[in-house]
Amino acid sequence: MRVVNSLSSETAIYSNVVAITVTPFNLTSYIYVVGAFQGWNAGSPDSLVSITGNGIYTGIINFTQGNNQFLILPAKNYNNKYATSTTVVPTSSVTYNASNNLNAPTTAGQYIVTFNLNAGTITFQAADSYSVIGDAAQGWSTDLPMKFVNDGKNNWVLTLPLVSTGSFKIRQDDAWTNSWGIPNSGTAGYGVPNTLNSTTNSNIAVTKSGTYTVSFNAPPSVGGAGLTTTTYSVTQ
Structure with a gap:
């Protein structure tokens, strides 16, 4: 690479060429989903993924009959959690370390879950299986x-x-x-x-x-x- 500096469109000064090493890294990030549908097992959770690391996580979760309550974890433990401070079903707002479990729709099935960490919102859409x-x-x-x-x-x-x-x-x-x-x-x-x-x-x-x-x-x-x-x- 080299650096160019110009005071006008006709005057430019270039630095010497310098070799650099560039190592790409994966922006993909995960958060984890535990709940009644999988026995609240933080050691073996399901997940949501953000392919570009933009804070919007998606995935499909199979919520079985009567097991629509869940939590989102930043790591595979209960030290911290994404929960809610409301009792609305299904849950629409998510708060870090709130006291109430999240709620998927009460009708069992596969749902596309989209958690927007930036806005603190979550949505559910019934998915084909x-x-x-x-x-x-x-x-x-x-x-x-x-x-x-x-x-x-x-x-x-x-x-x-x-x-x-x-x-x-x-x-x-x-x-x-x-x-x-x-x-x-x-x-x-x-x-x-x-x-x-x-x-x-x-x-x-x-x-x-x-x-x-x-x-x-x-x-x-x-x-x-x-x-x-x-x-x-x-x-x-």
């Missing part, structure tokens, strides 16, 4: 819910036993309106490794029985929005 279904798992009438990983990579993950005598698909909101399988010939994604198609497709086969982790890439969405093609993985 994804599940594994098929006779390779627990049958074509049983949806096994996947968990959204709050790290900015938009992956839904589930570890489960699968058997080689069956196959499975991934579907949205426990319905066949949007579902994904292996692309058939002549359709989008056909022949592309690790790609699923939501239009014309076949079941996902299991070649060997065992315990697998199924990962499915789908960004947070609301109201049944579906992807035509997306990526997935099945690893043992």
